[in-house]
Amino acid sequence: MVNSGKILVVDDDPAICELLDISLTSWGFEVTIANNSFQALELLNAGQFNVTILDLMLPGPNGIEILEHIHERQIKTEVVMLTAYASLSTTIDALRLGAYDYITKPFQINEIRSTVTRALEKQRLETKLAAIYDLSREMALLLNVEQVAQTVLDTIEQVFDFKTCGLALIDEQQNDIYCLAVRGIGQETVPRIPLNGEKGIVAAAVRSRELIYVPDTRDDPRYVETQTTTRSELVVPLNVRGRVIGVLNAESATVDGFSQNDVRLLSILAAQTAVAIENARLHEQAQREITERQRAEEEIRRRRDHYRAVINSLHDQVVIIDRDYRISDVNDVFLRHNGRTREDVISKHCYQVLYQRDQQYGGGEHLCPVQQVWETGQPIRFTQTRYDQEGNARWLDVTASPLRDSAGRVTHVIEAYRDATAERQLEERLSGVHALGRELVLSREDRQIAQVTVDAAVFLLQSQLCGLWLTDEEERVMTPQAYAGRTESMNLYPLPLDDEESIVAAVARSGEPHYASTDAGQGNRSVLCVPLEVKGKVIGVLSTENDRPDGFDETDQRLFSTLADYSALALENARLYEAEREQRQLVEQSQAQLVQSEKLAATGRMAASLAHEINNPLQAIHNSLQLLLNFQLEPDEQHEYLKMTNDEVGRLIGIGTRILGFARRPRKDVRPTDLNAVIEKTLALAEKYFQHSHISLHRELSPNLPRVLAAHSELEQVFLNLALNAAESMPEGGTIRISSHSTENGQLAITFSDTGHGISPEHLEHIFEPFFSTKDDGTGLGLSVSYDVIKRHGGEITVQSVLGEGTTFTVLLPVMQE
Structure with missing residues (x-):
């Protein structure tokens, strides 16, 4: 292990200075030599030395006096006294003044090395303890768990010189421990470790609640490898009030890389860290609670302001009454309307303020509405009549409603008074x-x-x-x-x-x-x-x-x-009525024109047969006149031919009358009508047409039919149109059956059936549409006009047809009510 440190050697003996200089330098120390007291004092004041080897007997200020100077100036250096004349008193003085140790001359050079090494260890330990002490004060000011973790690891990294260290906390919900902060490796490489598993030295420390030191991680199966260079690991649990909240761990690339001082100092640091984290958590919890409380208070203020704004924005007078029948709040409308201030009404009994009574209503017809709400929990509504100062009656609509808390309990009653006088x-x-x-x-x-x-x-x-x-x-x-x-x-x-x-x-x-x-x-x-x-x-x-x-x-x-x-609605209705009347007149005129056109068209369809019918009497008249003019006849013969001529003229007049009666514009007079008579009159008009077309008519008319209320001429047009259509569907001749009878639902039914070629299904659904026709020269209006006429009479017209067999049209008309 390479030593490091600055050593000051103070001795007036050059040989000793040279010996110490050579020896200490060879051991890795940086050595400075002072040969006298004054030079030593100058160096001590100017520089910083970890250890000072001080000779006791020096010319000028001696060793004790220099030691006193170091003590007074609080110079940070460990002093090792060196002398050949040691005495108990000087030893005590030196130790009292802070000397680390005392070595007597002559000395063994290894003794110097051992003493200097121990002095350096002591100084380093004190430095680390001072750093930990400073850290504890700093952590006391930290209010965030993350900041605490980062600060602790910064201190470990700087003071302990551990290259890999970390702080992990317990996740009680997940029942594992996770890395909060780490130095020396990436945090993402540190896995979460289950607390109930066999792996993980940190998990074992949490479970045991004790420090675990592993000198060689290769010999411990619990080690979870985060980097391949780790050889020893030190894990210290973070204990707070007997509860482990996490661990502080350090790793070394050296086997048995942690000293006893490291263990002791890391334990002290872990204890302080646990307290700091708990304090930070408590502060964070307190801040959350304060924030929640502030938020709740702000929400209460906001709701109160909102509630106040709501009741003040109402046009109604609002009074809120508590269970003691005292007014707890009113809105501004109530105060303005009654000329009161809040001090006049708040906490006063409602019956005193509202009714000027000394006690509330007790029962009978005047049961207190507030009491009713308390008893039933249901809102009530009623009307009150009060009189103002001029004696004018004022009607008030009053609503008393329960005000409930979050648990559904009725805490207050809200009475709202709305002046309904104007209403x-x-x-x-x-x-x-x-x-x-x-x-x-x-x-x-x-x-x-x-x-x-x-x-x-x-x-x-x-x-x-x-x-x-x-x-x-x-x-x-x-x-x-x-x-x-x-x-x-x-x-x-x-x-x-x-x-x-x-x-x-x-x-x-x-x-x-x-x-x-x-x-x-x-x-x-x-x-x-x-x-x-x-x-x-x-x-x-x-x-x-x-x-x-x-x-x-x-x-x-x-x-x-x-x-x-x-007025606007009435004026508009009058205008619409007039417009509708004019429109109705136009429609009626159009309908009449359509009917008239169809009559003329029907007359045209019978033109050949009508001409033949007229020619027959004309030929008889012509023959009679020729006989009368060209031959001498007996009076009886003349009378016979004149009578014949007169009869044929009458016959012509009848034909003309029938044609003109059918073709003239219809009158809108609706009167009781015999349908059988209308049918016979219509068939008589077209009789010659049917004869020339080789059509045989079969009548099945029920006698004594009830009458219908109808326009006679319009029904003639409908029946003639149906008869002519039937005849035209049989170009080679055929049979038309006409029937009339009463139905069970109070209608008269008239049917026209032919034995013609029939109508195809695709044409049948369009048969009554305007301008729809299957004939090349047809207008497509005959059946459409007939349909409209029958509808205006309150009836209906239907058709049934089978291709190759014939067609049947049925007209249903309501019987005239007596």
């Missing part, structure tokens, strides 16, 4: 407005609606005048519709919608209500103006005025707005 008064006035609104909605005339509205506004608001304007977007003007009250001061002329000075025009443009008190030159006046709005569109403006300043309160404004809403 009660508003309800009474609104009921009148709603009744008026229902009447307005049933009105159909704009000016009547407007006049009723302004009259109601003057009555309900007690205003001096009121007017209603409607907006004309095309003309960009506001047209006055009605006035009430003192109208001489009102503008009775249309207002330009862009008039910047008109309040009415401004409200119409913005769609926002306007309320203001203005100077009219003869005192203040209040103006209230609201838009008449329907589906986001302003259709007009309702305006009223009052000579009083602030003449319209919030209730008046709500009433006026409600009245305006009803």
Whole structure:
């Protein structure tokens, strides 16, 4: 082992100085020689020597005096006295002044070496103890476990000269020990070691709660290798109040690399480290608790401030009452409304503050609401009537509710008082407005609606005048519709919608209500103006005025707005009614035109047969006239031919009447109708057409059928269209069966069945759609018009068809009720 240290040799004998210089230098010490006292004092004051070998008998200041100088100046050096004339008194003096040892001349050189080595060891031990002492003071100021660990390892690394050392702590939840800080190797290379396993010297130290020193790790199977160069390990448990919290360990690359001083000093350091870590943990825990407490207190303050802000933001009066029926809190609204301060009400009994009573209500009809909440744990709501200082009745809606803690226990009762006087008064006035609104909605005339509205506004608001304007977007003007009250001061002329000075025009443009008190030159006046709005569109403006300043309160404004809403709705309904009436007329005209067109089309479809039917009587008339004109006939013969001519003319008139009656525009008179008569009349019109088409008709008409309420001419059109369609589906001729009968559900059923080619399924579902036709020259309107006619009569029309077999159309009409 190479010695190190600075040695000062003070002796006036050159031979001794040379001997000591050569010997000590050869042993690895740095030697300085002083041949006299003054030189020694100068060197001691200027430099630092680990050991001073001091001759007692020196010329000038002797050894004892130099020792006294070292003692007084507290020079850090170990003094070994060297003399040939030792005495007990000088020895005692030297030791008293701090000398380490006393060597007499002549001496053995090995004695010098041994003494100097021991002196150096003592000084080093004291240095380490001083470092540990300083560390303990420093650690006392550390408040973080990580900082404690790093500081301890820094000290071990600097003072002990251990190249590898570490501090590990126990993880009780994982039941293992982990490395918190380490020197000499990477922390990631140190594994967590289970406390209940066989491996790990640190785990064994934790379990045994005692120091473990392993001189040679190769001989100990418990060693967990973290680096291949380790040959010895020293592990000291960190004990706090009989509980191991971790270990302090050091490793050496030398076998038996730790001295007894190392063991003792590391044990002292471990004890101090354990206390410092525990203190840091306690401080961290205390800081966490303080932080949590501060956070909790801040949360309490925040909630209290939030709670205070919430109850103060309420429009209702709020009172919080504890179990002793004392008021624990109120909001600002309560204080303002009652003219009180917090000092006036807090901790006072609620019945004293709220009802000016000396005791709470005991029972009967006046059971205390707070007591009810305490007993039931349920909120209650009731209405109170109180009287103000002027004797006016005030209605209060009161809600008493339980306030519970986190465990669900009722700790307080919250009473909230809401002044419902304005609402009660508003309800009474609104009921009148709603009744008026229902009447307005049933009105159909704009000016009547407007006049009723302004009259109601003057009555309900007690205003001096009121007017209603409607907006004309095309003309960009506001047209006055009605006035009430003192109208001489009102503008009775249309207002330009862009008039910047008109309040009415401004409200119409913005769609926002306007309320203001203005100077009219003869005192203040209040103006209230609201838009008449329907589906986001302003259709007009309702305006009223009052000579009083602030003449319209919030209730008046709500009433006026409600009245305006009803008026706007009624006006819009009137407009819609008029538009719907006009549209209905257009639809009816269109339907009539369609029916008429179909009649003319049906007449065209029968044109050939009708012409043939007309030609037959014309030919008979022509023949009779030729005989009468060209031959001399007997009077009886003349009379016969004239009678024949007259009969055929009558027949022609009948044919013309039937055609004109069918083709003329239908009348909208709905009357009781005999369906069988309508069927017969329709078939008679097309009889010749069926004969020429080789169609045979089979009638199965039930007699004495109930009548239906119908337009006679429209049903003729439907039946003729169905009959002609049936005939056209049989170009080679066939049979049409027409039947009528009553059904079980109070309807009459009329069927037209043919033996034609039928209708394909893909065409069948479109058969009643407008403009759908399977014929090349068809319009596609015949069945569509028929469908609409039957629907307007409250009936229905259906079709069934089989390709190659025929088609059946069924018309169902409701029986006329008596």
